[in-house]
Amino acid sequence: MGKIGVWLIGARGSVATTAVAGAAAMRAGLTARTGCVTELPDFAGAELPGLGDLVFGGHDVVDTPLVKRAEHLAAAGVLPSTLPGPVAADLEAAEARLRPAPSGSGREAADRIVADLTEFREGLDHVVVLNVSSTEPPCTPHPAHESLAALEENLDVLPPSALYAYAAFRAGCGFVDFTPSTGARLPALDELARTAGLPYAGRDGKTGETLLRSVLAPMFAQRALNVLSWSGTNLLGGGDGATLADPGAASSKNASKQQVLAQNLGRDVDGEVHIDYVPALGDWKTAWDHVLFEGFLGARMTLQLTWQGCDSALAAPLVLDLARLTAKACRDGVAGPVAEFGFFFKDPVGDGPHDLASQYAALREWAHR
Amino acid sequence: MGKIGVWLIGARGSVATTAVAGAAAMRAGLTARTGCVTELPDFAGAELPGLGDLVFGGHDVVDTPLVKRAEHLAAAGVLPSTLPGPVAADLEAAEARLRPAPSGSGREAADRIVADLTEFREGLDHVVVLNVSSTEPPCTPHPAHESLAALEENLDVLPPSALYAYAAFRAGCGFVDFTPSTGARLPALDELARTAGLPYAGRDGKTGETLLRSVLAPMFAQRALNVLSWSGTNLLGGGDGATLADPGAASSKNASKQQVLAQNLGRDVDGEVHIDYVPALGDWKTAWDHVLFEGFLGARMTLQLTWQGCDSALAAPLVLDLARLTAKACRDGVAGPVAEFGFFFKDPVGDGPHDLASQYAALREWAHR
Amino acid sequence: MGKIGVWLIGARGSVATTAVAGAAAMRAGLTARTGCVTELPDFAGAELPGLGDLVFGGHDVVDTPLVKRAEHLAAAGVLPSTLPGPVAADLEAAEARLRPAPSGSGREAADRIVADLTEFREGLDHVVVLNVSSTEPPCTPHPAHESLAALEENLDVLPPSALYAYAAFRAGCGFVDFTPSTGARLPALDELARTAGLPYAGRDGKTGETLLRSVLAPMFAQRALNVLSWSGTNLLGGGDGATLADPGAASSKNASKQQVLAQNLGRDVDGEVHIDYVPALGDWKTAWDHVLFEGFLGARMTLQLTWQGCDSALAAPLVLDLARLTAKACRDGVAGPVAEFGFFFKDPVGDGPHDLASQYAALREWAHR
Amino acid sequence: MGKIGVWLIGARGSVATTAVAGAAAMRAGLTARTGCVTELPDFAGAELPGLGDLVFGGHDVVDTPLVKRAEHLAAAGVLPSTLPGPVAADLEAAEARLRPAPSGSGREAADRIVADLTEFREGLDHVVVLNVSSTEPPCTPHPAHESLAALEENLDVLPPSALYAYAAFRAGCGFVDFTPSTGARLPALDELARTAGLPYAGRDGKTGETLLRSVLAPMFAQRALNVLSWSGTNLLGGGDGATLADPGAASSKNASKQQVLAQNLGRDVDGEVHIDYVPALGDWKTAWDHVLFEGFLGARMTLQLTWQGCDSALAAPLVLDLARLTAKACRDGVAGPVAEFGFFFKDPVGDGPHDLASQYAALREWAHR
16 A cells, blocks of 8 residues: 555644654654554555555644643653654644634535545545544434435534544545544434445544453353343543543543443443543543342342553554554445444444454454455 | 253252252243253254253262252252242152262272262263262362373372272263363273263353353453453352362462453453352352453443352253253263353363353354254 | 441442441451441550440332342452351341332322331430442532532432431431441531531541542652543443442542542542443442552653452441441431541541541541540 | 751652642742642741751762652653752752762761761751651561660661661651661660651651541541451552552551551451552552442442552642641650651651541640640
8 A cells, every 4th residue: 555644633732742753763663563553463464555655644622732742741751752852853743734723604614624635635545534533422313414415505513523434435535533522423423424434433442441341241141140230430630521521521431331230231220421521631541330230149249340541552553553444445346334343342333243352353353355 | 862860960960950959840830941041042852861860879989868958958048938938849769869978099989980870861862970979179280180001000090080080981981070170081091081082161160250251351351351350259158168268278269260251361460350258148149340441542440240149059950961962962872071161160171261151152053953 | 326227328339238247247256246346456445336335227219128138249259258147147137127219209208207116216226327329420500519508408308318417417317327328417507407417427438449549649649659540431331330330420420539539649640431231230339449659750650550349348347336336426426527527438528537547547536435 | 936947868769859849839839839738827836947948968878869859750640740950959969968878887887877967957057857768678686676775786786777767767857668668766776866856757657548547547446437348559650650560669658558557446357458550550559449348237338449540649738737846846855756746657656646637636736836
């Protein structure tokens, strides 16, 4: 494959900055490829674009330069303190390809995004648009979401994430939603993707509590243990924490978290999920899960777990994986949802398995097709 | 299948008593089949013996009657307080088939066991011998372990668990080692099992910390996360706790625990495992694991988990599963180690996968062969 | 001291049933005095009423007999399975002294309670009324709460817990609120208690998460460590769990929980407290706390703790302690709030210390006055 | 008070480097005084030496310059990445006052230390020697430890920490042992300190698991809860982790950890303590404690806690506190063990209280004497 464009919605955020800086650091041999799934031996020979073939651009509503953002992340311990210097030139190259988030009516904004993407894709083989911006509240259903024809009459019914998906498809790009926002998940947009012969994937990157749930819930099921309740509390700071402190935005996230349990256990399970904004945690998050289960002869037992992770470090390599894999899907002419990327998501599009082991097997097989 | 004999080494122990009482309670419809893997829909149609077809007998060094043991377990909250009454008749029926653990030279003891098993198997289609007694220290290697011919000259070189395996094969029974003891894992005994056309499986039931490790280690591997250390502390009371407080016995157990990590992560990992005897915990055990791992750009993150379980409640249904599955192996003429039973064990015989998801798939497929 | 009456509001609840059954079991020598603060050597010689001097009665809205309740609690593992039998006679004796919760207008209900208490106190030296019923939502302020004269004109402005406090004082009894409800905490009721020369104490028994906070927050303060956030999640089943799943009732509870931190740390601290109703937990509760703190040179560190307790077992002995201590306060003519009982409460009346060590010292000194 | 000398044994270690760098940073107003007990309002007016009055020197067996050590600690995230630059001059000033650890016979080494201390104390009002070097194995008892006269005949029977204590007293300095080593805790050295009119304190700084135990054990005792077992696992990297991986050294540490429980609970408690060396943790340590306790009517309950701290950040400010407080003790002519410093130690000298609250009160009162 030739050059691949990676267009990031939320390009100045922690995840995007970490992805761009990290790709540069790996290319320069400054760091190992830890966290990159597509660098595992299982994916050797899958003909994915190389890290050196990725060209970064994107939109954002803020205008702090990427170099500045990287310095902030290094000061906060999210990036190694020695990283920003050696990758400054790469960050500046990406900086030159960033564009302000468009405003105006739905149609005006969509046209602006299409124009930005069209300009960006010059000289690139394929472009993948990835949404790594803040979580939106759930979107109010509207009849115009149901068909492309109706939607074309009224783009104002689309939340921003869906408008980006619309524009991505119009500009001939693949689309990935790494957030729990609406993205491409409307019948009208699915229709557009299929018509245009473009792939999409999502949604909501699985980087902590839900990742664990997708291996532990199958374990309980396979051992015939009866899960009575599964409760979770998530503490996080940073921009995502602030967004998710809003009950509307949190409700999107929580629905996909409990759904993983229901899918793996075959029924709904008692228990709440809390997302608390704890500003002092910065980019770090802590998840505590408590599982009450019943075994032989009704014995009551518990599992508790605490996951302490750095959100950007967990998400960024998956963003790079998805860019590479979606570029391959573009090249291979995959149209519509790519269910085989469910390994990466809390709430995957399409009709794939729900346990991580099967998701990994499906992904590996897809990559070698 | 007709009647199946289930011969338990350590037949008056907590695990055995719980298995016998639980099988009776399930047959009588007093309790759900929670914890029984072979009762899952995935195993419907596998032509396993029914719970009503199992006939229990066994050896033990102590002589507390099973009914008494069940009452003790109920008082300690291991069995439901209402259970012992309704299953007393079943426990007494098993009681009548228990025999004292044999003494004397290796040859004398083996002959005694063979005689007991031969008497027991009258009227039964197949007999499966399961070792659920206390953990032995690792066995000192001896040249006579290497071939059946050499072994027959000197049965005194066998630790008790291996002597039971020898006698089981001589008596035409399948053998399962649910403990980390030697059991059938000597070349001479493997030769005997193959010659006699009998199956064996083991070893060391996977009921807590290692069960979790066998789903979590693959998760780290599949996400390309670099595990830097994996430390564990196990607190347990009961007979097993007292046995494992002995460093010799604990070393058997610990080796199989760390091995699961090495197999799933593809390399050895730093970290110790402790087993502490805490008498006041009785039949309950608590395991705490701490995993330090490295993600993208070297970010340091941790996972901690605490598992609080009732050892007998976790082990007993698996003993019943293994009895049923091994009976099928006997009927089907499987000879030698059954690698497909690795789902149940910390340190499985044969050459199967090491992650729980693949082990489950292998077991399910085997059951439907 | 002679006989002491212990009148329980919520007399058929888990806490009350456990207290009555436990007092009987201790009197009969069937169990140790674990959990009873007033049985510690530090309280020897304090001239408190003996356990044999306590006579139990009370009100409740439900009518399940105490013996039945005790059997349910034993089946659920809250009481020892062998307990209900030997204490049945004591439970029946208390049963005969229970009265239905009164209905009607505030005045009618108050008159009924006063009449019930007056009948009960015949032959008793002192009577202590303890509220161990379900938590009420916070009470809407009303001008008539401000003075006894105004209140006498309109008893309908009192929530049930306050009506009981009013009637207790009118009937010459001491009053203790073990819940976060309003109880005696209104200026008009304080006026009544002082006028009548009667003691009161409360509120909200400190039995888990807050107990821990009252020793850990002082530790951080004394070590000059800067607590950045303190988050908590409480999982509980049982009646209290169901009540607290209501945001109104929970808000009373949460306010007193965070207040303990503010009082001990000298400022408000970031962090939310959740109370989740998990029916399968029954009378058991689990609290997880996460503390993020800053040390020397800004180093970020954390403390996490998990408390797994049986609510009734934690609360019941304190109810007995408070009955005995409040009887002493009655005898000694203490009028108004007893700040020295702050050791027992999340949100103590009066002006006492907030750390557990000082509260214990204050209680011990008071007892020997 | 005028200038105070702070002589550190192990002056190039993490704790010492952090203390020297931190004192400089606080003096320069670059950081808050978090973690410094003597900076709390409770200690205002105690006439302690100011941070600006402390002059640092010391011995070490290694010779990496302090500036280099500070850079390493900053790269490892133990010190803020921006700290080493601004405090480099202070570190170099201390560097000039460091001396190599002496060798030779006991007498030769002692003479060398006395000479170094005598040179150092020129122009200083008082000098305090603090041992912050690696933990020694327990010292073999010897008759010459029993009296000063006997000891003077044979200084070779002293382990290094005790030789430093001997020399400190000979040179007219106070002595503090922040490690579990022998230090001044021999009758002969106590005799010397009293004869010379010099104070000493120790031993083994209380910075994590034991700190928590000293507030939680009293809580259980005051609530009449019966602790059945208290188990602990400590994971740590760094130099201290490597030292404590040696069973001999660990045994010193573990004895003082379990002793705090016995002293606060009034009896020995079941449960082991493990110290595991996990190199990847670097200067960070994680402690997990599991407490099984019994409440009313024998109900079994548990408390678990996880402490994740930076060893140097926890210890360094206490070293500064102890230097200031011991300087005051020198000025006031305190001779022998200072029991009132028990607040800082796992295994305090003298006969003070064992719970943290009483220890804090004793320290505060002492400071204002």
